[in-house]
Amino acid sequence: MLDEFIRYSALQRDQLPLASLLVYLKRKGGFVQLNQIWRELGPTGGGPFWNQTTLINKLDKLERMEVVSMERRILPSPRAESKKKTNTFYRLSPATPLYPYIFGMLKIYKEEPDKYSSQLVDKPLDHLCDLAGKSSASDQLIGRELEVARELIAEVFSVGGDEVKRMIKERMIRKGTIKDRDRRKNLLENIQEGPKKEPTTDASKIRKPSRKRVKIESAPEEEAG
Numbered sequence: 001m002l003d004e005f006i007r008y009s010a011l012q013r014d015q016l017p018l019a020s021l022l023v024y025l026k027r028k029g030g031f032v033q034l035n036q037i038w039r040e041l042g043p044t045g046g047g048p049f050w051n052q053t054t055l056i057n058k059l060d061k062l063e064r065m066e067v068v069s070m071e072r073r074i075l076p077s078p079r080a081e082s083k084k085k086t087n088t089f090y091r092l093s094p095a096t097p098l099y100p101y102i103f104g105m106l107k108i109y110k111e112e113p114d115k116y117s118s119q120l121v122d123k124p125l126d127h128l129c130d131l132a133g134k135s136s137a138s139d140q141l142i143g144r145e146l147e148v149a150r151e152l153i154a155e156v157f158s159v160g161g162d163e164v165k166r167m168i169k170e171r172m173i174r175k176g177t178i179k180d181r182d183r184r185k186n187l188l189e190n191i192q193e194g195p196k197k198e199p200t201t202d203a204s205k206i207r208k209p210s211r212k213r214v215k216i217e218s219a220p221e222e223e224a225g
Contacts, residue, residue, distance in 0.1 A: 002097050002132055004065050009125040017041075017048040018058055019105050019124035022067075022092065026102040031071055031089035034059075059090055067096045101131040103149065108156045 012018055024041060025032065038055055041047030049055045062068040071089045092099060105124035111117050121127050153164045 001065055001067070002129075005067060005098065006129045006133075008061065008065070009129055012125060014048075015123055015125040016120065017054070019120050019128070020048050021055070021058060021062075022098070022102050022128075023105060023120070025068065025090065025092040026099075028091070031069075031091045034088040034090065037090065063090075066093060067098060069093045098128060098132050101128055104128060104131045104152065106152075108152070 009015070009018070020041065021037075024037070034056070037059075038049070038052050039045055041049050041055065042052065043050055059068060059070070063070045068090050069092075071091075073087050073089060074084050075087050076084060092102070105120055105128050106118040107121050108116050108118050150161065150164050150168075153159075153167065154161065157163075157167070159167070
């Protein structure tokens with residue numbers, strides 16, 4: 001499949017449309033309706049496709065190469081619920097060897113403090129084929145994808161591996177991804193250890209000697225007088 005995709009990429013005089021389509025499907029994650037793809041990647045959405053037939057032809061070719069999966073669903077018509085209409089959906093196949101490297105076609109740049117944007121690198125399909133060609137067949141897709149992301153961040157910000165992990169963790173905390181998990185962990189630790197007892201400093205809680213004890217202790221002094 002990879003060899004066929006490399007040959008197909010070499011035929012693209014303009015690599016932008018196909019590369020944009022792959023990045024778009026990767027970002028969406030699941031199945032996306034064809035009408036939505038055309039609306040967001042076509043001229044209305046400012047995308048690279050100016051002809052719907054070109055978009056469909058590329059999706060069909062990617063499906064034959066098993067880079068994307070296609071599914072047809074019968075849904076109610078938005079104009080008349082009694083009518084049914086067949087809709088076509090596409091998604092990037094997680095099984096394709098290209099899957100972990102799609103975002104490797106992007107370069108990240110800083111627009112303003114704490115805000116970053118991305119754009120495709122020069123000849124993105126060539127870059128994608130190069131990344132995928134260096135991978136091992138035994139690579140786990142998810143693990144390799146994380147590795148590619150870390151390499152990209154390290155290259156963009158010129159930092160080491162530990163700094164990349166710190167940056168990822170800080171971003172996850174800001175987005176609230178790991179906040180609840182840490183709070184549950186702290187609560188669990190407190191339950192296991194038991195509540196911590198604060199030292200008592202209230203003078204009213206200090207035990208006073210009983211009157212009987214005071215009387216016994218003062219008896220010898222009375223006899224001596």
